[in-house]
Amino acid sequence: MLYALLCYHDEDVVTSWSKAEDDAVLAKRRRVQQGMIDQGRMGPAVRLVPTSAATTIRVSGNEQIVLDGPFAETKEQLLGFYMVDCDSLDEVIEFAKRLKEGESVTFEIRPIRIFEKGVLSGKETLAS
Amino acid sequence: MTDPAWIEAALTGARPQAMGALLRYFRDLDRAQEAFQEACLRAMKHWPVKGPPRDPAAWLIFVGRNAALDHVRRDSRNTALPPEDKISDLDDVETDMAERLDDAHYRDDILRLMFVCCHPDLPATQQVALALRIVSGLTVPEIASAFLVGEKAMEQRITRAKRRVAEANVPFAAPDAAERAERLGAVAAMLYLVFNEGYSASSGDSVVRASLCDEAIRLMRLLLRLFPAEPEIMGLLALMILQHARTAARMDADGNAVLLEDQDRSLWKRPLIDEGLALVDKALRHRRPGPYQVQAAIAALHARAARPEDTDWQEIDLLYQTLERLQPSPVITLNRSVAVAKTRGVEAALDLLAPLAERLSGYFYFHGVRGAFLSEAGRSEDAREAFDRAISLARTPAEAAHIRMHLDKLSEKTRVS
Missing domain, CATH: 1.25.40.10 (Tetratricopeptide repeat domain)
Known part of the structure; x- marks a missing residue:
């Protein structure tokens, strides 16, 4: 089963990390990811630009309206996500726990129903 | 993160909203500040034991208000304070309180709190000092070191500014749309002053000064969250972020300024640039150009150029012409001359x-x-x-x-x- 791990955190906290703190978190997470990469079970990892850059499109009546800002104003924001291939929820939970070790981030685990791989080569991504 | 650091972050984050509400309640900066400080002291005592409240701002407002009222009562009647457990057992009250604080209310509270710091009678330096003290909660010694003045002089400067604010009698009723727009404009200008105080680095401790840029950006983000559809607010945040992204490249090892075209562009902070560019795009969609958006668009063109020779000077020239029309000034023409x-x-x-x-x-x-x-x-x-x-x-x-x-x-x- 494919799972998405949605990462929620207070973006004010995350954006105030120093470069060194940020790098340390990413390095630790990459070490954990490597285990899944070696098994061929790690999908894309995505980090989003803060919600100040977010735009939301909604329907109001018969009209599509474009709104500035994220879908919902919440204390913690969706800051990124991972995709992994795991055999059971327990396994994803185990992986998520190792990934977030020492961090106050919240992960929401959601099984994926449709995954179309797309055509991006991955070179478009920025590592950090 | 250790507990005290978490608490400190939560207190800083909740400060504008809590201070804004306490100011509306007491209509007096000093009293609001005392109430907030008292609430923070109690938070540091209770939160490590009872865990963080669901809504730190609501907790601080409630506790701060009661603590200040207790002081007033004690002073006037010399009665005993209520038992401590009444204050510490806030779980139910807090839920109730959070529900009563509707969004529109605290939006105007925060705007007012920032707006009292930018009264037109206050010179720029006093506006910045007052905002850092009241909105950001920096200590007087911290602000003094940012400005390279003595603590006593800074204390006096802030006291004078507070007196002026009190005399100015900023209305406490909810502002109408025109008033709100006017306040928003003044607050944005004041936050840009805070940013420039940090960015210009004409004097003072560079670490303290860089933190002024961070603080201005933090408050600007807050403002954008409160007013998410204002293109000029997006523009100013983008402008700050795009300028701040270049900080590491602006000085060489000896502390000499490095011109834009000589800067090591690999030192520019990519995550900030991505965010700044996204904000410029969002702002321009509104088709309501303003000076901050135009300046941000110019900064964006520099940020997009991988090498100095890739810079779109033609477009920059046009943007400066737009800026000259919006805000005629010889300094803008001077900048345009480079393009x-x-x-x-x-x-x-x-x-x-x-x-x-x-x-x-x-x-x-x-x-x-x-x-x-x-x-x-x-x-x-x-x-x-x-x-x-x-x-x-x-x-x-x-x-x-x-x-x-x-x-x-x-x-x-x-x-x-």
Whole structure:
């Protein structure tokens, strides 16, 4: 089963990390990811630009309206996500726990129903 | 993260909302500040034991208000304080309180809190100092070190500013739309002052100053969250972020300023640039251009250029022309002259500068830029004269050093030819 791990955190906290703190978190997470990469079970990892850059499109009546800002104003924001291939929820939970070790981030685990791989080569991504 | 650090972050984050509500309640800056401080002390005592409240701002407002009221009661009637457990058992009250704080209310509270700091009678430095004290909660010694003045002088400056604010009688009723827009504009300008105080680095401790930029950006993000559809607010946040992204490249190891075209662009912070560019795109969609958006769009064009020679100077020239229309100022024309020099040559740029000579005669950058154009045009004597004038107007050793470097190059050039 494919799972998405949605990462929620207070973006004010995350954006105030120093470069060194940020790098340390990413390095630790990459070490954990490597285990899944070696098994061929790690999908894309995505980090989003803060919600100040977010735009939301909604329907109001018969009209599509474009709104500035994220879908919902919440204390913690969706800051990124991972995709992994795991055999059971327990396994994803185990992986998520190792990934977030020492961090106050919240992960929401959601099984994926449709995954179309797309055509991006991955070179478009920025590592950090 | 350890507990105290978590609590400190939560207190800082909740401060504008809590202070804003306490100010609305007490209508007095000092009393609001005392109430907030009291609430923070109690938070530091209770939160580690009871865990963080669901809504720290609501908790602080409630506790701060009650604590201040207790003081008033005790002072007037000399009665005993309520037992401590009444204050510490806040779980139910807090839920209730959070529900009563509707969004629109705290939006105006925060705006008012920031707005009292930018009364037009207050000189820029006082606005910045007051905002750092009231909105950001920096201590007087911290602010004093940012401004390179003594603590006592800073204390007096803030006290004077507070007195003026009290006399100004900012209305406490919810503002109407026009009033709200006016407050938003004044607050944005004040936050840009805070940012520039950090960014210009004309004096003071560089670490403290960089933190002023971070603080201005933090408050700007808050403002955008409260007013998510205001293109000028997006524009100003984008402008700050795009400028701040270049911080690491702006000074060399000796503390000398490095010109944009000489900067090591790999030192620019990519995550900030991505966010800034996204904000500019969002703002421009609204088709309501303003000075901050135009300046951000100019900064965005620089940020998009991987190498200096990739810079779209034509577009930058056009944007500066737009800015001249929106906000006529000789300094903007001076900035435009740099783009003109790139697109139409230094002679055209010098022609553009000529009519500004009188108005900008006391402006360091005017003589510096003009000297560089003259030097490029091969008019060494005139260039030397302009650079000498610039040096005499330099406000920092870094500025003077930069011009001296130009003069050295000029001497080399004349020796070779």
